[in-house]
Structures are given as C-alpha cells and as structure tokens.
Amino acid sequence: MVPLSYYLLLSGILFVCGVLGFLIKRNIITIFMSIELMLNGVNLSFVAFAAHWHALSGQVFVFFVMVVAAAEAAVGLAIIIAVYRTRETLNVDQVNLLKL
Amino acid sequence: MFHLILFLFFGAICVAGAINLLVQSHPINSALSLIAVMAALAAEYLLLGAEFVAAVQVIVYAGAIMVLFLITIMLLNAGAEERTKGSRVAILLGVPGVVIGTVLVAWTLLNRSNMHSVPIGALKGDPKDIARLLFHDFLLPFEVTSVLILIAIMGAVVLASRPRAVASGLRKDAE
Numbered sequence: 001m002v003p004l005s006y007y008l009l010l011s012g013i014l015f016v017c018g019v020l021g022f023l024i025k026r027n028i029i030t031i032f033m034s035i036e037l038m039l040n041g042v043n044l045s046f047v048a049f050a051a052h053w054h055a056l057s058g059q060v061f062v063f064f065v066m067v068v069a070a071a072e073a074a075v076g077l078a079i080i081i082a083v084y085r086t087r088e089t090l091n092v093d094q095v096n097l098l099k100l
Numbered sequence: 101m102f103h104l105i106l107f108l109f110f111g112a113i114c115v116a117g118a119i120n121l122l123v124q125s126h127p128i129n130s131a132l133s134l135i136a137v138m139a140a141l142a143a144e145y146l147l148l149g150a151e152f153v154a155a156v157q158v159i160v161y162a163g164a165i166m167v168l169f170l171i172t173i174m175l176l177n178a179g180a181e182e183r184t185k186g187s188r189v190a191i192l193l194g195v196p197g198v199v200i201g202t203v204l205v206a207w208t209l210l211n212r213s214n215m216h217s218v219p220i221g222a223l224k225g226d227p228k229d230i231a232r233l234l235f236h237d238f239l240l241p242f243e244v245t246s247v248l249i250l251i252a253i254m255g256a257v258v259l260a261s262r263p264r265a266v267a268s269g270l271r272k273d274a275e
Binding site: 021032057068073 | 103104107111114115118119121122127130131134137138141144145147148149150152153156157160161164165168169172173175176178181182183190191194195198201202205206209210213216217218219220222223225229230233234237238241245248249251252253255256257258259260262
C-alpha cells in the first residue's frame with residue numbers, strides 16, 4: 001500500500017525537473033525533451049488519480065496526452081531541422097528571428 | 101511493504117534519470133536518460149494496475165518518440181551544449197521560484213492531504229475495458245485526434261523538406 005501522495009510527489013518532481021531543464025538548458029533539443037518530461041509527470045498523476053477514484057477515463061486521457069505528445073514531437077523536430085538548416089546552430093540564444 | 105519497495109526503486113530511477121537529463125551537456129546522453137525515465141514510469145504504471153498504459157508507454161514513448169529524438173540528434177550531428185549566458189532573468193527568478201513552489205506543493209501533499217493508500221494493481225486497465233471506453237464514450241475525441249495526427253504528419257513533411265529553390269539547385273549540381 002503506497003499513499004496516493006507519494007505518486008503525486010513523484011509526478012511533481014518529474015514536472016519540476018522538466019521546468020528546470022526548460023529554464024536552464026540552451027540546446028533546443030534538450031529543451032524539447034524537458035517538455036516531454038513534463039508531459040510524463042502529468043501522465044503519472046492521471047494514472048494515480050484514476051486508480052484512486054476507480055475511474056478508467058483517467059487512463060484514457062493518458063492516451064490523448066500521448067497522441068498530442070507524438071504530434072508535437074513530429075512537428076517540433078521538423079521545426080528544429082528547419083531552424084538548423086538556416087541558422088546552423090541549435091543554441092536557442094542564437095535563434096533570434098522567426099523568419100527562416 | 102513489497103509494493104512500497106518497488107515504488108521507491110522505480111521512483112528513484114525516475115528521479116535519477118530526470119536529474120541526469122539536466123546535468124548532462126550532450127543531448128544524446130539526455131535522450132538516453134529520458135528513455136530510462138520512461139521505462140521506469142512504465143513500471144510505475146504497472147504497479148498502479150494500468151497494464152495497457154504501461155505497454156503503450158514503452159511502445160509509443162520509449163519506442164517511437166524517443167527514436168525520433170535520437171534520429172534528429174544524429175541527423176543534425178548535435179554536439180555538446182555551448183554555455184552561453186542565456187536569460188539571466190529566467191535563471192535568477194525562475195529557479196528559486198520553481199524550488200519554492202516545489203517545497204510548498206510537497207509540504208501540502210505530505211502534511212495536509214488525507215493519506216489514502218493505493219493498493220497494488222488498484223484499477224485493472226485491461227485493453228477490453230479501455231477499448232470500450234475509448235470507442236464509446238470518447239469516440240469523438242478519438243476521431244479528432246486522428247485528424248490532429250494527419251495534420252501533424254503533413255506539417256512535419258512540409259517543414260522538414262528542403263526549400264524548393266535549394267532542392268532544384270542541388271539537382272542542377274548533380275546534373
């Protein structure tokens with residue numbers, strides 16, 4: 001028997017690590033991975049609450065989060081490739097124009 | 101007791117992987133530690149009884165999405181991260197804010213919440229029940245996500261393809 005709050009604490013720690021990576025990291029790919037880490041942390045709290053309230057729809061929502069994450073990864077990585085092609089860098093400090 | 105030990109073991113792997121993601125300077129090391137985090141999270145889902153979610157986590161997240169990341173890192177030949185100053189405001193205000201927020205949330209969770217326990221395998225999420233829910237109650241969102249995926253695929257192809265001028269120039273060079 002593990003208290004629900006432990007699961008929520010773990011999901012919170014994962015989310016915070018994602019936020020910190022988003023703030024600290026300068027590499028655009030690592031920043032993107034931090035976003036994935038945040039999504040994973042939220043998924044864990046979805047599943048934990050589904051188990052707590054005995055509602056299976058919490059687990060269904062995890063699938064929707066995964067679908068959105070997959071779509072986001074595909075588009076985001078394509079954008080990263082386009083940025084690298086024009087800027088020749090992955091450092092976010094040197095990407096200062098929206099124009100490609 | 102055994103449940104708690106398993107939870108702590110995989111939770112420690114999760115947290116260690118997440119911290120390793122922050123510490124490593126090379127993106128490929130960060131990606132590999134993120135895969136470790138996702139595999140350990142799949143084990144946590146199994147402990148909660150969500151079998152199907154755990155399988156999908158391994159197949160879709162650790163399998164498909166992270167392979168996409170690794171391919172991009174290798175394609176762009178991403179080297180170690182250069183240290184630039186970056187946004188001072190983000191680090192000076194953001195990091196303490198995040199730490200304070202974490203401590204507050206952790207304190208609230210541990211002291212103020214009623215400590216309901218979740219038994220091992222609390223809610224069986226077998227594929228049959230999930231499919232019934234997904235294709236009855238959530239049918240419209242399910243169809244909408246298929247449109248979303250289609251649009252994302254087309255957007256990725258358009259964004260990642262070379263500009264037409266460059267591509268035709270390359271073709272002329274080849275001739």
